Amino acid sequence: MTGAAATGALMLAAPLLDTRVALAATDPAGPHQAYPEELAALSRATSKRQREFAAGRAAARLSLRELGAPALAIPMGTDRAPVWPPGLLGSITHTDTACLAATAWEGEIRMLGLDMEPDTPMDTDLMETICIPAERDWLARQDMAGHWAKLIFSAKECAYKAQYRLSRALIGFDAIAIRPDPVSQSFAATFQADVPPFSRGETLHGRFARGGGLIITVLAVAA
Incomplete structure (x- = not known):
């Protein structure tokens, strides 16, 4: 089931990724099935969280089918990250109105990150926590700084997801x-410290789109 918001998110995100990455969307308000081994980690979650989780897994399986891969279970690991089937990698994101999932074969894509946020201004007090001084200096020179701060947050989430597959490091x-x-409509994500196998100063490059009240950021690095 794909609602208007999910369809809009899919159309916004699709031009950001090449054909090696499959993309799919679902409506978190609709009925979606998750596999028992996926739901095992959510026994204490709210019904809203369970619906969003099931919708995200449904989107991921749709994208796997686009790749020609089997629509297998994608359980949650002990680190709460999705455990993708062997030979595959992916990223899942959602808002209250849409879920997106991107997947690829490991032989074609080395890192993959996807994030989606409402395009609303970030609260000023959160900027001190989320944005480092260089980012705040850049924001001070922009119109609609709160909206750009939200984009920076989304890009950080996107880059975090992309790097985690290789580093397995929880970073701030x-x-x-x-x-x-x-x-x-691109962004550079530069490591401020060594996060093996990434070195301080190493930069990853991603893309973003804004529309329909959403910010979408993607980062895909070829194998």
């Missing part, structure tokens, strides 16, 4: 500096 908001380029 200060570990990666985001530099958006409004003209090319």
Whole structure:
């Protein structure tokens, strides 16, 4: 089941990814089935969280089918990250109105991150927590700084998901500096410290889109 908001999110995100990455969307308000081994980690979750989780897994399986891969279970690991079937990697994100999932074969894509947020301004007090000084300096020179701060947050989430597959490291908001380029609708994500196998100063490059009240960020690195 795909509602209007989910369809809009899919259309917004699709141009950001090449054909090696499969993308699918679902409506978190609709009925979706999750496998028992997936739901095992959510026995104490709210019904809303369970619906969002099931919708995200449903989107992931739709994207796996797009790749020609079997629509297998995607359980939650002890680190709460999705455990993808062998040979595959992916990323799942959701808002209250849409779920998106992107998947790829490991032989084609090395890192993959996807994030989606409502395009609303970030509260000023949160900027001190989420944005490092260089990012706040950049924001101070922008119109609609609160909206750009939300984009920086989304790009950090996106980069975190992408790097985690290789580092397995839990890192804070200060570990990666985001530099958006409004003209090319891209961003640079630069490590501020060594996070093996990534070194301080190493930069990953992603893309973003805004529309329909959403911010979507993606980061895909070829194998």
